[in-house]
Amino acid sequence: MNILSLFVLIPVLTIIGIILSRSHNMVRWVALAGMFAQLVTAVVLLFAYFAVRNAGNTDAMVFYQDVEWFKTLNIHYCIGVDGISVAMIMLTGIVVITGILASWEVTYLQKEFFISLILLATGVFGFFISIDLFTMFLFYEVAVIPMYLLIGIWGTGPKEYSAMKLTLMLMGGSALLMVGLLGLYFNSSLDGHYTFNLLEIAKVHIPTNLQMFFFPFLFLGFGVLGALFPFHTWSPDGHASAPTAVSMLHAGVLMKLGGYGCFRVAMYLLPEAAHELGWIFIILTTISVVYGAFGAIWQKDLKYINAYSSVSHCGLVIWGLLMMNKTAMDGAILQMISHGLMTALFFALIGMIYGRTHTRMVDKMGGLMKVIPFLSVVYVIAGLASLGLPGLSGFVAEMTVFVGAFQNPDLFHRVATIIVVSSIVVTAVYILRVVGMLLFGPIKNDEYLSLKDAKWFEKLSVGTLVVAVAGVGIAPLWLSNTIMDSLTPIVERLSQVW
């Protein structure tokens, strides 16, 4: 069997295992074991991928498998990966397992919680291995739906409102996406043999006017999930209400589906439209980057701060993609990975701090460094990663995007680049403001004096993420080169003159 199918099979088996589990303790151990197996498979895949590449395989997608699924519409279960998907699968594997650890002490409807969480993860894994656009869309929906339950049932604050808002906005995005996908499908062949296969569609030249018509549907559809301005408002409310692990998964990997779809589907298949219409989205994402950062300065709720920060950082992902050269796109994908890891870290920490202080308002807390040093130090590290400190992942990603973007010689791109670069200052402001208020200074509330520092599963959860963030930051070359190689077909198609 193809190794990739394991990424769908293991979560399904895990879910069955959870259903059969009898005790509270057993449920979480089964979940952990399942996701650990998933992570191990991801690591195996990574090495297998390198082995295949080193053996001289230069196919766009390796571990390719194609099974006909629904003959009438020519829908296939078609899977395969390149370096980018492998990297995203690694990211998902790490974030999911840390998310399970962060939910170690969930008690309310515990079984259902873990089932939904793993179902969500299944959708994400499935999305990244899909080559058939219909399968991809299916997995996308599998990932979005459990989100509604997870926020609506296990959330905090105005959870019904947030869950509804998030789901409706993402569904709105899906609706646009469906239109775009059908547009691709019905133009995928000249002789009436329509296909959803990404690689097949890429061989066809879709007429420019049709490209121009369908590109906005696809790009916006994925863009909504990537928190594209002005369709980002689900993110602050959604994250604020979501339970810890859901915020981690959502900001860490689900939002990446948006960016991934933007280049894998929209830009790859509709390259001319991407060139013609790119400027509109460059303006929108430039706004996202700066606006999100300024929005974060004013917030007082830790989750809102991080949600706005995500708007800014995810804006940089799509912005980097739209710079349409190898370096900038490489940076954008590095930024996906980097943001995925550090935002998961942030949300994990926020959940752990909230679990202790029962508030997320920065102005109500203070001096936590003194009482919970482990979590506080990790928070500082996460903050430094977020503001782009060299040696941590954020720096690598940002610099690659900036250098790549600056290779575009025209004034429009230059101005956009300089505006976006200026966000490094604003980011420093809101990160240091939070760190200063939350962790430093005198302890504001005497009740906090008796707080306990991280437990083993919390340490394991955030420790894994810190190692990953530092690993990417210290030795980025292999990752960057892997991504660059896989970008070649996409960049070639983008720069092709029809």
Add this chain to the structure above:
Amino acid sequence: MTNYAYTIWIPLIPVFMFLFLGLFGMKMKGSLAGILGTLGLLTITVLSYFTAYLYFFKTGEPEGGFQAITAFNTEWLAFTDTLRIHLGVLLDPISVMMLVVITTVSLMVHIYSIGYMKGEQGFQRFFAFLSLFTFSMLGLVVATNIFQMYIFWELVGVSSFLLIGFYYQKPSAVSASKKAFIVTRFADFGFLVGILIVSYFTGTFDFDKLTSGDGNIFQSISAASFMGVSAITWALLLIFMGGAGKSALFPFHIWLPDAMEGPTPVSALIHAATMVVAGVYLVARMFVVFHFQAPGALEVVGYVGAFTSLFAAVIACTQFDIKRILAFSTLSQIGYMILALGVSEYGDEAGVGYMAAMFHLFTHAMFKALLFLGAGSIIHAVHNNDLRNMGNLRKYMPITFITFAIAWLAICGIPPFAGFWSKDEILVAAFEKNKLIFFSSVFVAGLTAFYMSRLFFSVFFGKKQHYHHEPHESPLVMTFPLMFLALASIVAGFVPFHDLITSDGKSFETHLNYSIAIPSVAIALIGMFIAFLLYYKESKVPDKISKSLGIFYTATLNKFYFDEIYLFVTKKILFNLVSQPVAWFDRHVIDGFMNSIAWAIQKTSFKMRDLQSGQVQQYAFVFVSGAIILVLCFAYWLN
């Protein structure tokens, strides 16, 4: 050719020490952590001295001039085929000199801190951060390319942030650390854009290509222009902006005085001797480019330096906090170094400014570190920072007194102490190129002598104070570094810089220019004498003078209100006029729009729901009325 590959261990040992102390420090005794950190530092100090010896005296000048040697280089990240970031070790006269300066001062600070920080909470953390800083600073000076420099530039910034905010429960320390980081980050934004411009046009980050003197790679960047100024000038000005931020040059000077909230050994290491001269080092590193490609930018550098040195010296005359006086003095002295680079030419004797800047950097590191450590010893004894609460301390602290006196004479420029020799070269360079800068610098020399003497007399002479605890001399672990640096402040002036560190790597002859040296020493002596009259004994005259100066005095005392201006821009404009409206706009306009769509759909659906009421009478009514309307319509159309 000597193999210098071992030099990679000079930055690596401190980073391993940082990781070790950071991860396991809390499990060991504080003193053990201190000793381990110091031993690590001692090792790299020995290595650095050995390297300096090999480089300057063994490898020597094979073909008339010191060559840059890339001792180690490894690829770290590839952007494009040509733009690749390497991490490596570049040895040339200035980087080797910096290795010596950094390791010497850092070692002294490590030893001193074992005594000074004794019993502090987070003793291990302190040594871990010191190691982190030392690593970052060493990585910065040995950078083989400008991007590596930027990487370590950010790392020294964060080490500085962590150390300024070491007493993290003290709100003033927290806000000072934040301020330092954000102000320098803003400047780094310029630095980064400058790097982007240079790398785009020249296709390289590497210093050996950029500073090879080969003008070809600059053809396209010199041809491009923006607003009438060539792109290379813009780029270098932006890069200099980064340097100005780190070196706290006007108008980015505001963070340095506040940075004195950090522990005093940190002020000595980071905010006097090493990190704050990174801007000087950056300009020196890029000097060839500045000089040949953008002389206009170099002129700006000169004026910024001259203005900063004057501006800071004036403020230093009115301050009362002993560390802040030293901080303003640092600003002023860095201004000296920068202006020396700004007035320098390239090659031989015309390049005296370049040599003088490096020379002053070297001597200043020694005597300023000594001044700070001495101040730390004083603060340690009297538990206070304020000059007005000190006096007559020479009786209690003889070693501190004598060593401080040596540093005082060195900074005032009295021969034969170190500062005299380097300052003299700066004045010579300024005299050759720009008379305005020259006269300003001579005046600053007088001011320096005045405010340093004011400090010196107020602390060690002046009125007799009643101290809560009898002040006592610091232990040997603290006085040893003082004595060592005092010795360095004497001999540093005799290092033959004109043979070792010159703009083109070739040695040239210098001799004392009496027509400049004699007046400058005379002016320094006048400054010292005025301070002697005013502060040697307790007197009311200084107060009267300051009152008579009125507004000018108040403005100077308040540092010309620059902190208030910055606060206004950040708090009032960025926070209240940008950030708050953005947050409001997002909640009410954008989200409001989304919510109103939802609201409209909901309302419509509620209305439509009324149609399915389940009441047969209503259905019958609708059915019948519909039928009637249809009949009427048909009747109308048929007619």
